[in-house]
Amino acid sequence: MMDGNSKAEKKQAKGLGARHVYEELRREILTLALEPGTPLDETTLSQRFSMSRSPIREALVRLSADGLVEMLSNRSTLVAPIDLAGFPRYVEALDFLQRINTRLAARHRSDRDIERMTGLAKAFDEACRENDYLAMSATNRDFHMAIAEAGKNPYLARSYGQLLDEGRRILHMHFDYIQSSKTDRLLSSDHYDMIDAIRDRDVEKADLLAHDHTRQFHDRFMNFLRARYDDDFTFEKPLSSSIRA
Incomplete structure (x- = not known):
């Protein structure tokens, strides 16, 4: 059975993992290493960062709030396009x-x-x-x-x-x-x-x-x-x- 301290440590580790993914993907998007329209697959990202899909999803939600990725209705995620027309x-x-x-x-x-x-x-x-x-x-x-x-x-x-x-x-x-x-x-x-x-x-x-x-x-x-x-x-x-x- 997991005690209170173990639960807190697990939650903190998850948060740190999501923050790491968020910061790394954000850097790659801002520097155009990840080009506009690039698909961001949760399974592939999980393998890349060696962590579960939960912190990956959390990082993508934060990036979406920043306007840097688009989360589509079919559950796929893309690097947000740069709207030159706008x-x-x-x-x-x-x-x-x-x-x-x-x-x-x-x-x-x-x-x-x-x-x-x-x-x-x-x-x-x-x-x-x-x-x-x-x-x-x-x-x-x-x-x-x-x-x-x-x-x-x-x-x-x-x-x-x-x-x-x-x-x-x-x-x-x-x-x-x-x-x-x-x-x-x-x-x-x-x-x-x-x-x-x-x-x-x-x-x-x-x-x-x-x-x-x-x-x-x-x-x-x-x-x-x-x-x-x-x-x-x-x-x-x-x-x-x-x-x-």
Whole structure:
């Protein structure tokens, strides 16, 4: 018969197993190692992680809540697609939430909020220097969430965080392009300019900088999509001998 301590230990082990699966699959989805539309079979995942299907299912439910997987009615699960057709509407919503949260931060920020933003802006810069894409998207999200939390409206911050999470795969898709671009740069003063406006409680400037930041994200991604199509090529004319053969 299992005593109370044994039951607690078993429950904790199960929770740790589900968290491990969740974190590993989340990392693979965000870095596109698991591409959009990839099926996630519970039996295969159980074998991969050497654990029962129960913690696997728990991890997939958490990923579904994050919007990173889709659990279909036939009990199959897929990595969530990236909706390029809906990208304009996504940016529209991101722009609104980015601006309102930044405006609120300029009104309600504390000195401690400013310190946290500055530390996260530096962490993002360091991730860029290390060329660590996962850390880049994570620290970028954390920086903007620090702004939202400084705004002291948890409802707007929660919605903003969901959009930032959805956009991390889009960011990852074009990091290579930005790093090699002659015109776009990841390391810039944008984050620090936003911090300065928030520190100065300049609501209008903070709003303008947040809007410019969203527009820059949109423009960079559109440039990435255009860069993926290479029409700079010509067909070589076949040699006459080849035609005769």
